[in-house]
Amino acid sequence: MTLHSAKIGQPVSRIDGLAKVTGQARYAAEPHPAGMLYGFIVNSPIARGRIEAIRDEAARAVPGVVEIMTHLNRPHSALSEKSYVDGLGVPGSPYRPLHDAEISFNGQPVAVVLAETFEAAREAAMRLEVDYERWPHNADFEASLHQKYMPGKTRSNYVPPKSRGNAAEAYALSPIKIEGRYHLAPEHHNPMEMHATTVIAEDDGTFTVWDKTQGPQAVQAYLTSALSLSKDQVRVRNPYVGGAFGSGLRAQHNVFLAALGAKMLKHSVRITLTRQQMFTHVFRPEAVMDIALGAQPDGTLQSMIVDGVTDTSRFEHNMENLVIWGLINYKCPNATADYKVAPRDTYTSSDMRAPGAATGVNLFEMAVDEMAYACNMDPLAFRLHNYSDIDAMHDMPLTSKALKEAMQEGAERFGWYNRPMAPKSMRDGKELIGWGMATGIWDAMFSPTSARATLTADGRLHIATAASDIGTGTYTILAQTASEAFGIPIEMIDIELGDSTLPECPTEGGSWTAASAGAAVWLACQSLREKLFRTLGKSGNISAWLTEGLSNKTTVLQDGFLQDKGADENLRLSLSEALSLTGQDRLEVEETAKPGLRGTISQMRKARFTHSAVFCEVRVDEELGIVRVTRLVNAVAAGRIMNPKTAASQVRGAMVMATGMALHEESLMDERVGRFMNHNFSEYHIPAHADIPDMDVLFVTEKDKEVSPLGVKGVGEIGMCGTAAAIANAIFHATGQRHRSLPITPGD
Amino acid sequence: MRQFSYSRPDTLGTACHIPDHTRYLAGGTNLIDLMKSDVERPEHIVDLNALSLSQIEERPDGGLRLGALATNADTAAHPLVSERYPLLASAILAGASPQIRNRATNGGNLNQRTRCHYFYDPDMACNKRSPGTGCSAKGGRNRIMAILGTSDACIATFPSDMCVALAALNATVNLTGPEGERTVPLRNYHRLPEDTPWQDNILCAGEIVTSIDLPPLGFGPHHTYLKIRDRLSFAFAIVSVAVGLQMGNNTIRKACIAMGGVGTKPWCVPEAEALLAGKTPSPSLFRDAADCLLQGAVTDRDNAAKLKLAPRVIIRALSQAAAGTPQSQTQKTIF
Numbered sequence A: 001m002t003l004h005s006a007k008i009g010q011p012v013s014r015i016d017g018l019a020k021v022t023g024q025a026r027y028a029a030e031p032h033p034a035g036m037l038y039g040f041i042v043n044s045p046i047a048r049g050r051i052e053a054i055r056d057e058a059a060r061a062v063p064g065v066v067e068i069m070t071h072l073n074r075p076h077s078a079l080s081e082k083s084y085v086d087g088l089g090v091p092g093s094p095y096r097p098l099h100d101a102e103i104s105f106n107g108q109p110v111a112v113v114l115a116e117t118f119e120a121a122r123e124a125a126m127r128l129e130v131d132y133e134r135w136p137h138n139a140d141f142e143a144s145l146h147q148k149y150m151p152g153k154t155r156s157n158y159v160p161p162k163s164r165g166n167a168a169e170a171y172a173l174s175p176i177k178i179e180g181r182y183h184l185a186p187e188h189h190n191p192m193e194m195h196a197t198t199v200i201a202e203d204d205g206t207f208t209v210w211d212k213t214q215g216p217q218a219v220q221a222y223l224t225s226a227l228s229l230s231k232d233q234v235r236v237r238n239p240y241v242g243g244a245f246g247s248g249l250r251a252q253h254n255v256f257l258a259a260l261g262a263k264m265l266k267h268s269v270r271i272t273l274t275r276q277q278m279f280t281h282v283f284r285p286e287a288v289m290d291i292a293l294g295a296q297p298d299g300t301l302q303s304m305i306v307d308g309v310t311d312t313s314r315f316e317h318n319m320e321n322l323v324i325w326g327l328i329n330y331k332c333p334n335a336t337a338d339y340k341v342a343p344r345d346t347y348t349s350s351d352m353r354a355p356g357a358a359t360g361v362n363l364f365e366m367a368v369d370e371m372a373y374a375c376n377m378d379p380l381a382f383r384l385h386n387y388s389d390i391d392a393m394h395d396m397p398l399t400s401k402a403l404k405e406a407m408q409e410g411a412e413r414f415g416w417y418n419r420p421m422a423p424k425s426m427r428d429g430k431e432l433i434g435w436g437m438a439t440g441i442w443d444a445m446f447s448p449t450s451a452r453a454t455l456t457a458d459g460r461l462h463i464a465t466a467a468s469d470i471g472t473g474t475y476t477i478l479a480q481t482a483s484e485a486f487g488i489p490i491e492m493i494d495i496e497l498g499d500s501t502l503p504e505c506p507t508e509g510g511s512w513t514a515a516s517a518g519a520a521v522w523l524a525c526q527s528l529r530e531k532l533f534r535t536l537g538k539s540g541n542i543s544a545w546l547t548e549g550l551s552n553k554t555t556v557l558q559d560g561f562l563q564d565k566g567a568d569e570n571l572r573l574s575l576s577e578a579l580s581l582t583g584q585d586r587l588e589v590e591e592t593a594k595p596g597l598r599g600t601i602s603q604m605r606k607a608r609f610t611h612s613a614v615f616c617e618v619r620v621d622e623e624l625g626i627v628r629v630t631r632l633v634n635a636v637a638a639g640r641i642m643n644p645k646t647a648a649s650q651v652r653g654a655m656v657m658a659t660g661m662a663l664h665e666e667s668l669m670d671e672r673v674g675r676f677m678n679h680n681f682s683e684y685h686i687p688a689h690a691d692i693p694d695m696d697v698l699f700v701t702e703k704d705k706e707v708s709p710l711g712v713k714g715v716g717e718i719g720m721c722g723t724a725a726a727i728a729n730a731i732f733h734a735t736g737q738r739h740r741s742l743p744i745t746p747g748d
Numbered sequence B: 001m002r003q004f005s006y007s008r009p010d011t012l013g014t015a016c017h018i019p020d021h022t023r024y025l026a027g028g029t030n031l032i033d034l035m036k037s038d039v040e041r042p043e044h045i046v047d048l049n050a051l052s053l054s055q056i057e058e059r060p061d062g063g064l065r066l067g068a069l070a071t072n073a074d075t076a077a078h079p080l081v082s083e084r085y086p087l088l089a090s091a092i093l094a095g096a097s098p099q100i101r102n103r104a105t106n107g108g109n110l111n112q113r114t115r116c117h118y119f120y121d122p123d124m125a126c127n128k129r130s131p132g133t134g135c136s137a138k139g140g141r142n143r144i145m146a147i148l149g150t151s152d153a154c155i156a157t158f159p160s161d162m163c164v165a166l167a168a169l170n171a172t173v174n175l176t177g178p179e180g181e182r183t184v185p186l187r188n189y190h191r192l193p194e195d196t197p198w199q200d201n202i203l204c205a206g207e208i209v210t211s212i213d214l215p216p217l218g219f220g221p222h223h224t225y226l227k228i229r230d231r232l233s234f235a236f237a238i239v240s241v242a243v244g245l246q247m248g249n250n251t252i253r254k255a256c257i258a259m260g261g262v263g264t265k266p267w268c269v270p271e272a273e274a275l276l277a278g279k280t281p282s283p284s285l286f287r288d289a290a291d292c293l294l295q296g297a298v299t300d301r302d303n304a305a306k307l308k309l310a311p312r313v314i315i316r317a318l319s320q321a322a323a324g325t326p327q328s329q330t331q332k333t334i335f
């Protein structure tokens, strides 16, 4: 059988699929070093106060318990708060697990039981008695709003809103206005794999840390800094990650505590959070947005005023790009926005799939729909009427924006053009039918990334970069990229990811990995091929056809063989033969892709976004209010699509999550204690199969040479943006009833 | 989960004689969950699975006996159930997921505990879990809590779907205990919380549910199980209604109704059933029945939506049953 090179753009199935479905893929909680201890975390039941006493006799009496680690007996860790700042760089005072007796959020770890079995550790954790002094707290978002503030130091990725014109005056003068407060409930990421860490205490005194993270190098940096270790003492691995959605962007307390336990006892330690404990750390912040829009009767937007607040903890200032999206995406002469955070006594909210935009775009697009109706205009026509070809907030050109095409192709696929304008005008029996749409926008980011390419004696190509495949298909698209760039079948490629010792790669997030790691792999493979040709050319013992081909530049590397363009097909050389002719047992290169590569230095001069147009049909039982989403079409403009199969899966997955945002997901805060109470999958509802219709994802052609070296924009998050609004807007079209708070649940 | 001892007796007699702090294990889908959450802390587990209690057999009176250890899945799929008691099959299939129904048993379903968030979280005060500590659900996040049959001590719902149908069908529960056997109408099996909410039902220590008997009347097509929940599958009821009607000449001869999701036990109001008997189905009649069923409802902080939805669900369910067009559990459209 001849194996052929794969190309970027082909729908290659996941190359790690078999390993995953056969259990060969190793996740963070799966290595089992000899003598490993199990850690179980005890969480605080109060939101604020201090630990008065810990009574551990009963817990220590459980057979198998080795140690109970608390703030009183933990080993030394870094003193300065600065040492606990992680890669995400949320300003404020990072939480330091087991640092002292003070409690600043409900669920805060107060002790870790370390035992010979998981069962013993868990039982001892249940038997541990902790007395607290309770201090007053506030965990109510509403009540925290009057304390909202703008942090003095902002997150590095924070984009301050920029005003134009005079929005207040233009609003006052607009003949058509809408105004309202929009709200999103807090949500939890709930990846399938719970957060877990296995710290292997190696014989040489170093630690190999298997962690569920999106950034092994970020966790390595965090651990070395927080535990005062040197860089070569810690290696972090995460070859497989069972979903994360942003929950693995920060080093979570499980990794710190497992490493602390390993340091204390000089033993290997594993900590796995329970599903319930997954509700004790990061979540998508609750948000309110006050939106006022003014327009002319012909539907021309005159003014946009957006005022948004998300929650954060009392000790860190988590910020989102919440309010900017409408200002960027719509042409409108007068616009202003303001953003603040409101502190409450909980853990710090954090990035969850399309942070800021999932909330801000969806809520804004719900307001846009209201405005379209206020102007008596079709919502699609209204958006086209106010379409901006530039980043209207920064008055900056874009590398590309095929949103118009997405709107048109999506509308055609959906059949939007037959839509009756009036709400409540379609029905089937007891169900009202509604069609809604919204547009989506998300950053198209690129971060400098390095990759190594190695050709080995067996003729295989090894690719290595410290990227993380969080279930998105990174292994596969990198293999495709390497296959095309080097000219070798996928079957002859090994991809190594998820290891802090590999060439530098930023934490996976923001949908930048495909563009960034893809470019690095492309570069490295091209450079390795050139190196192979160069080295061969210099070695004296190659056949005449090759000598000639190399000097005439007619030699090609294709499907794993060196051959001459147009020459006899039998005159070819396998890669292992070629390598042996060079006299070396391996050839290796490492390259770093930077935004400037090949003349694409547009990062500063042009804005870069992914766009989408989402169309939705719902059926709503008129009396009972039960909503069924029956059709979803998402047309995405995301530059070059590396693999339509994995890319469509990403978009579909996000659309499922956005359906949850619209109809199901809500973490119920009991502000009296500061705890999210529905902390399990039985009561925190994510959509079930029955809630999800067939989804149609189409990618519109968008050639963009500037956005990233390969013309790739990334698709991990765009599916969140717009989908929830399309559903809410469809519900309005079905029922004539506006809902401004998500999720919309039965009885609302 | 804490250490416990385990036994697996093969006679009822042995199984009934148990020390304090014992729990029976059937499918384990509820008990094991609660042990992992440190809510249930049994010192002894008596596994019932070696007892021969999984039969489904016809009764001399024309009724049916459902063994306590028959699984929910086998019960719903059994031809005698699906043909003669489609209301029961429908209610079972409206609950949980196929995987859970494959494990869950009929006896376990009857004895499952509430899904109240606070009951499930040992850090929170809860009279049902820790008598006398108070009820955190009151004034808390209680969207899923009950509006009928509540007390100052507890407002938790009894979450079963199956038992709502069993209540409508006027099933009886057969028990065997250290004192012998007894039979209790299902409608009297579960308790109101009153000031002893930790007692979910009338089961005494050492008593085992051996089977459930269905009377001959199965209602044919004039039934429905209509369940409203927060997603279209795999969620507990916000409001559910089981209805069985005996129809003749466009007149309701006999009506049986029970509600789930709203009460601290499967909710039945005989007056509402009496009100329907002998009448011609009509929207206003159904509205009267709904008013009667919901009399005395009390809402708390988050659960007013239940009171808003309940009458509509009752009316729709009665209409479905009267028309002989029961709710499908796979087609999600509600006719």
Ligand SMILES: Cc1cc2nc3c(=O)[nH]c(=O)nc-3n(C[C@H](O)[C@H](O)[C@H](O)COP(=O)(O)OP(=O)(O)OC[C@H]3O[C@@H](n4cnc5c(N)ncnc54)[C@H](O)[C@@H]3O)c2cc1C
Pocket (backbone or CB within 6 Å): A681, A682, B023, B024, B025, B026, B027, B028, B029, B030, B031, B032, B033, B048, B068, B069, B072, B094, B095, B096, B097, B100, B103, B104, B105, B106, B107, B108, B109, B110, B111, B112, B113, B159, B160, B161, B162, B207, B208, B209, B210, B234, B235, B236, B237
């Ligand atoms: C995620 C999830 C979703 C669910 N959704 C639904 C739903 O939508 N609708 C619904 O109705 N149910 C639902 N269930 C609950 C499920 O139906 C119950 O867990 C199941 O019926 C319990 O049966 P079991 O045999 O597993 O009981 P077990 O867990 O073994 O036992 C439960 C209790 O009953 C006692 N017990 C068991 N058998 C006997 C007996 N013969 N005599 C005396 N005592 C006994 C046990 O001691 C224990 O206290 C759900 C469960 C889960 C986990």
Ligand code: SF4
Pocket (backbone or CB within 6 Å): B114, B116, B117, B118, B119, B125, B126, B127, B128, B129, B134, B135, B136, B137, B138, B145, B153, B154, B155, B156, B197
């Ligand atoms: S409602 Fe009942 S179960 Fe829930 S907290 Fe109150 S007492 Fe406990």
